[in-house]
Amino acid sequence: MFNQVTGKKTLEGFNMKKIILLFLLVVPLALSAQTPWQAKWIADPNARDEPNAWYCYREDFFTGKVPARALAKIAIDTKYWLWINGRMVIFEGGLKRGPNSKDTYYDEVDIAKYLVNGRNTIAVLGWYFGKDGFSHISSGQPGLLFECITPEFKVLSDTSWKVIRHPAYGTCPPPLPNFRLAESSIKFDAGNDIANWYTANYSTVKWNNAKVMGPASAAPWNNLVLRPIPQWKDSKLLPYSSAPAFPFQSGKDTMIICKLPSNLQVTPYLKVEATEGKVIEMKTEDFNGGGAPNVYAQYVTRNGIQAYESYGWMNGQTVTYKIPAGVKVLELKYRETGYNTTFAGNFTSSDDFLNNIWQKSLRTLYITMRDNYMDCPDRERAQWWGDEVNESGEAFYALDTKSHLLFRKGMYELIGWQRADSTLFSPIPAGNYKDELPIQMLTSVGYYGFWNYYLNTGDKKPVADLYPGVRKYLKIWKRNDDGSVKFRKGGWSWGDWGTEIDMELMTNGFYYLALKGALNMAETLNLKDDAAEYRRDMQRIKTVFNTRFWDGTAYRHPDYKGKTDDRSQAVAVVSGIADQDKYPALLQVFKTEEHASPYMEKYVLEAMFQMGYADEAIARMKKRFGSMVNNPGYVTLFEGWGIGEEGYGGGTTNHAWSGGALTLLSQYLCGIAPLEPGYKLFQIVPNPGAVKIGSATVQSVRGVIKTSFENSAAGFNMTVLVPPGTEAVIGVPADQVVQISCNKHTVWSNKKPVDNTAVLKYLGRINDHILFRVASGSYIIKAVKKV
Incomplete structure (x- = not known):
């Protein structure tokens, strides 16, 4: 490792064999599910390998008792939105493929709090990218795998599930996203919408029975690997930082530019009153980010009051809505999602x-x-x-x-x-x-x-x-x-x-x-x-x-x-x-x-x-x-x-x-850096130059580390927070320093350490810093300079 104080790049002084491993993260990606899957991959029997295809999946089941925990396992190519009994559970689940060139990720989601005694409805909207990109390899086959097994019930994807290709979803006209992106620009024609299809009262009698595509390990999805990162952060729908007053209506085509609080990953939302066939366009100022087009969205209206959220995320500092003449805008909002x-x-x-x-x-x-x-x-x-x-x-x-x-x-x-x-x-x-x-x-x-x-x-x-x-x-x-x-x-x-x-x-x-x-x-x-x-x-x-x-x-x-x-x-x-x-x-x-x-x-x-x-x-x-x-x-x-x-x-x-x-x-x-893996021992050795005031906070795996300094001609003062279970090497810039105190105890004076109980050990003057080793706790360090 590089030691900021000594300038040496070695591991001397640290016994790597004795490091305690304190930060176990997740099951290794190299391992697939420990329990064999019972569910089967299913798909619409009419499904084809074509880009930007959206499918609705439904299953009803009964339970006499809601379990304390109901872990659902879900795999899909490529993304999904999950509702239980009409309540959204997951907004954009699934990960782009894959852990290697053949295999597929799956999610685990506890759905217990969304269940009721009696009849329950599971609804999944699946988005099949259907094309390769620089961050995705397509399986070549739309499909869904769903499994939830508890002592009270068992739900497995099989031929009992109903499925239909969502007729409202299509692809926006050119410019198409550049070849690096697996995502398509989403067009939604509200005249072909399936209203409330994810709610319990909707009838799927006219939908297709799902076709079984094979067991969980079947090609082209192969081995399944547990999602190794959290589900997205979801802000829910929010008003823009700046937008016109609503309702808003103009007699001519209008561009409404809505400002976001920062550059965000967002899905845009609208609520309008319109006649059939009006095309509303949504894009950010980063549509041509990097010179090549990426994604935008279109919404084609039906008659009456209607609301829509485009599920393909885009990023930017502003979202522009292109509103046709005669459309009354009732609300414009956004949802921020992200890591x-x-x-x-x-x-x-x-x-x-x-x-x-x-x-x-x-x-x-x-x-x-x-x-x-x-x-x-x-x-x-x-x-x-x-x-x-x-x-x-x-x-x-x-x-x-x-x-x-x-x-x-x-x-x-x-x-x-x-x-x-x-x-x-x-x-x-x-x-x-x-x-x-x-x-x-x-x-x-x-x-x-x-x-x-x-x-x-x-x-x-x-x-x-x-x-x-x-x-x-x-x-x-x-x-x-x-x-x-x-x-x-x-x-x-x-x-x-x-x-x-x-x-x-x-x-x-x-x-x-x-x-x-x-x-x-x-x-x-x-x-x-x-x-x-x-x-x-x-x-x-x-x-x-x-x-x-x-x-x-x-x-x-x-x-x-x-x-x-x-x-x-x-x-x-x-x-x-x-x-x-x-x-x-x-x-x-x-x-x-x-x-x-x-x-x-x-x-x-x-x-x-x-x-x-x-x-x-x-x-x-x-x-x-x-x-x-x-x-x-x-x-x-x-x-x-x-x-x-x-x-x-x-x-x-x-x-x-x-x-x-x-x-x-x-x-x-500010000088914060680990000296031993996992921050069991770390350093706070600031190199401020002429900067007068500085502070930093780091959320380490051992806890929060904080430090601040004040740098003047008269002295150099530091505050340090060392989390429990750790020790730190603290360094004071040595230039012109004649005395150092720690928590009001003198620890160094006249170029020599002073016996004290405030620090664990004096480490010497190395590379223009005076170094001390301290245990966990809070420290106020004051260094007096020669005037």
């Missing part, structure tokens, strides 16, 4: 820019979380793993521990999709993408990817399950005679957007980081031979870097002829390849070379913080991110340094790979 986590972390400081970039990073992070971590919520919705590494790092500092499950899911998927030749690729799940991006894959399985998950959670199960796949991937890389790694093009030799990319240098740096993560995993699993091999390989690469690749002012591969690559210098620092004697020269590189995209800029800024140049890091952060952070029109961060054509890859304005500053401000400026 079920809370904004448990926080950061504030005396610098408004730092506060703004942290908050914009947080909003961008959350808008890119749902079935998987996404690069963006509009153009692609794809689990690109380079993006996920940055996003997951941010989540550990900003969100509650439920957010960890999304990272865990992605880890199992990455190895679950590993190909027979041992290569890894992303985005996954994917039905229409297959290229390996070697740099992203090295980043994923390495120190900032898989190992960072374990470091923050203490959840050892994924380490044990996934390590063999990591090792297989590292073994496909070949070596040069000097020990450096041979460049592999893969499917797409992408290192970053932008220019001046020293690809061979970058490849060796990220391979070193991958080895570092694998070394830590091997040591955790007590695989001594593997660990020894990784150490030898790392030493050879480090030697080559500091002899063959160092030219006296910067690192450079001999075959590279471009300008000095700031990204690769940063990787040399954060990996531990670069020794401290090279820091002054590397600082000059970071002051003059600006080639990294917002994605790779995280590593550049982190390198500057690690080298001890906090003020210089903040200055570069403000220079590079200033235009997007200070842009009043957006609450999120961009894919590139500009908007649209000025950005990269189409230039989305919602790209969480740009949010690395969130991690750095909490981890380095």
